[in-house]
Amino acid sequence: MSDGGVSWRGVPITSMYGSEGPWGAPEFPLISPAYNHTVLYHIPTNSSGTGDHVPTPQRGEDKWDHEYVRMPCSPHSLYPYKVNGEDKLKKRWEMIEEALQDNIENSHDLAAAILSYNSKLKHVMTFRGLHEFFNNYLDPEETDYFFTITLPEMVKLALALPHIIQSPIPLLKQHKNRAISLSQQQIASLLANSFFCTFPRRNSSKTDCEYSSYPRINFSTLYETTGSDSTFEKLKCLCHYFRRVCTKVPTGVMTFIRRSVPPRQCPDWAESTKLIAQTPLHVNSSGTIEDDGVGLMQVDFANKYLGGGVLNYGCVQEEIRFVICPELMASMLFTETLRPNEALLMIGCERYSKYSGYGNSFKWAGNFVDDAPFDSSGRRRCTVLAIDALPFNNKAHEYRREHIVREMNKAWVGMSICTSEEDKSPLHYPGVATGNWGCGAFGGSADLKSLLQVMAASEARRPVAYYTFNDLRLRDDLIYIYDLLSQHNVTVGQLYKMIMMFSLTDVRKSKLYPFIKQKLLDKAQAVAPTTPVAMD
Numbered sequence: 001m002s003d004g005g006v007s008w009r010g011v012p013i014t015s016m017y018g019s020e021g022p023w024g025a026p027e028f029p030l031i032s033p034a035y036n037h038t039v040l041y042h043i044p045t046n047s048s049g050t051g052d053h054v055p056t057p058q059r060g061e062d063k064w065d066h067e068y069v070r071m072p073c074s075p076h077s078l079y080p081y082k083v084n085g086e087d088k089l090k091k092r093w094e095m096i097e098e099a100l101q102d103n104i105e106n107s108h109d110l111a112a113a114i115l116s117y118n119s120k121l122k123h124v125m126t127f128r129g130l131h132e133f134f135n136n137y138l139d140p141e142e143t144d145y146f147f148t149i150t151l152p153e154m155v156k157l158a159l160a161l162p163h164i165i166q167s168p169i170p171l172l173k174q175h176k177n178r179a180i181s182l183s184q185q186q187i188a189s190l191l192a193n194s195f196f197c198t199f200p201r202r203n204s205s206k207t208d209c210e211y212s213s214y215p216r217i218n219f220s221t222l223y224e225t226t227g228s229d230s231t232f233e234k235l236k237c238l239c240h241y242f243r244r245v246c247t248k249v250p251t252g253v254m255t256f257i258r259r260s261v262p263p264r265q266c267p268d269w270a271e272s273t274k275l276i277a278q279t280p281l282h283v284n285s286s287g288t289i290e291d292d293g294v295g296l297m298q299v300d301f302a303n304k305y306l307g308g309g310v311l312n313y314g315c316v317q318e319e320i321r322f323v324i325c326p327e328l329m330a331s332m333l334f335t336e337t338l339r340p341n342e343a344l345l346m347i348g349c350e351r352y353s354k355y356s357g358y359g360n361s362f363k364w365a366g367n368f369v370d371d372a373p374f375d376s377s378g379r380r381r382c383t384v385l386a387i388d389a390l391p392f393n394n395k396a397h398e399y400r401r402e403h404i405v406r407e408m409n410k411a412w413v414g415m416s417i418c419t420s421e422e423d424k425s426p427l428h429y430p431g432v433a434t435g436n437w438g439c440g441a442f443g444g445s446a447d448l449k450s451l452l453q454v455m456a457a458s459e460a461r462r463p464v465a466y467y468t469f470n471d472l473r474l475r476d477d478l479i480y481i482y483d484l485l486s487q488h489n490v491t492v493g494q495l496y497k498m499i500m501m502f503s504l505t506d507v508r509k510s511k512l513y514p515f516i517k518q519k520l521l522d523k524a525q526a527v528a529p530t531t532p533v534a535m536d
């Protein structure tokens with residue numbers, strides 16, 4: 001709490017849900033297999049949706065091509081080796097089984113196991129970060145617990161992959177609207193494989209390699225990262241996740257939905273007649289999206305390569321979210337880089353860790369017990385919306401028309417996911433929980449980005465809860481300008497035009513909100529020159 005005991009302005013948070021509390025808002029569409037929705041587990045006919053049982057896998061045939069994830073356990077995954085100078089091919093999964101079933105008692109054994117089926121990395125990887133983490137950073141008892149209790153279970157989980165996932169995982173490719181649903185157990189097995197770096201063709205960063213337009217998924221880069229405590233704290237979060245899922249298999253499921261809207265189908269912003277006032281806005285200077293946006297669509301300030309720097313030095317909003325809710329990392333396995341008019345919605349992740357600090361001061365702060373209920377499809381009612389802003393290093397650049405339109409389209413594509421044209425209700429619930437999207441590592445300006453997001457949400461007809469991350473000034477300025485826009489019945493189209501007018505000024509020297517205020521005053525005076533307008 002701050003500023004007189006009330007940290008928020010605008011409408012109360014309850015206005016984000018509709019008539020009831022967070023769980024009264026409508027659920028996202030039920031999981032149902034379709035040509036564009038692959039479900040990797042068997043949906044029981046009498047599912048209560050409470051997530052009581054671990055779902056059984058859906059059966060299908062292994063695929064080894066450009067449309068599907070190349071699985072480490074695929075019989076097609078072969079690895080070259082030499083016998084008496086002769087080149088031969090061996091099934092890679094057998095090599096993995098052999099290496100992981102050997103005793104792994106410390107970080108050196110682990111590194112040797114990983115290299116045994118990734119021999120090309122022998123001259124590239126030192127595992128400095130991994131050794132430093134287990135031998136110097138973590139408490140010796142924790143390290144001991146990890147290697148004697150957790151790791152053997154992780155090996156079982158990783159090696160059970162061919163039983164846990166029995167049908168191919170499609171890639172969520174660019175320009176396609178496609179969804180994947182899988183169980184938390186399936187995700188755990190995939191992530192255990194990431195930990196052991198078993199995914200084929202995923203270790204190279206060369207631009208011409210098959211997966212160059214996909215994020216990293218093997219943890220190898222994390223094992224090289226040294227000199228940064230926050231990286232080690234991220235590893236703590238991940239080890240904690242594995243400890244949790246190895247102790248008790250989670251029973252829920254998750255859905256990943258990629259949305260791609262051709263630019264011509266995005267709104268014509270200048271013509272939008274949606275009223276800003278129709279979008280309920282809650283602005284809070286305290287709290288975070290993940291702690292306080294309970295039940296809302298929580299924005300991930302993403303990189304177009306999902307997860308951003310989670311597997312190396314990155315430790316800001318997206319990376320932190322991905323390590324406290326590691327199931328989000330499954331997206332990195334199958335989601336091609338997001339295009340300007342694309343977004344990814346991830347429904348059903350569980351949070352496993354508490355944390356403190358941010359960036360360099362980030363710390364794992366213990367176990368988190370997630371009490372979000374399950375929806376009718378067995379997903380936790382936690383929804384994360386990944387949208388990647390553009391990086392800027394100068395304000396003039398940020399105010400270029402095409403960049404503003406790109407950011408509005410991006411936010412709108414995400415926020416209007418799972419809404420239908422036919423639904424004429426004035427607002428869609430749940431609302432969106434967001435904040436200074438694109439304004440940290442990506443250098444954008446919060447006064448502009450907050451308005452662009454409110455405009456996109458207005459067009460998508462979703463209420464907005466905006467967390468300013470301790471910025472009291474932004475909270476008060478944003479609600480002030482929002483109230484002004486509302487009093488003047490300003491539409492999204494009119495506001496867009498005002499922002500475009502502002503972009504013609506010297507944006508480095510002038511300020512957006514006073515400019516908008518002046519325009520509104522001028523307009524009011526032009527309409528009723530004798531009536532003074534009360535403002536401030």
Ligand code: AR6
Pocket residue numbers: 287288289290301302303307308309314315316317318319389434435436437438439440441442443444467468469
């Ligand atoms: N809740 C609310 N607001 C937050 C939170 C939170 N949990 N965390 C941070 N903020 P940033 P970007 C505020 O830099 O600029 C990653 O590497 C805080 O004011 O994470 O879009 C991605 O992978 C912070 O300064 O997002 C991308 O590569 C601001 O949000 C890149 O960073 C922006 O957070 C995206 O950078």
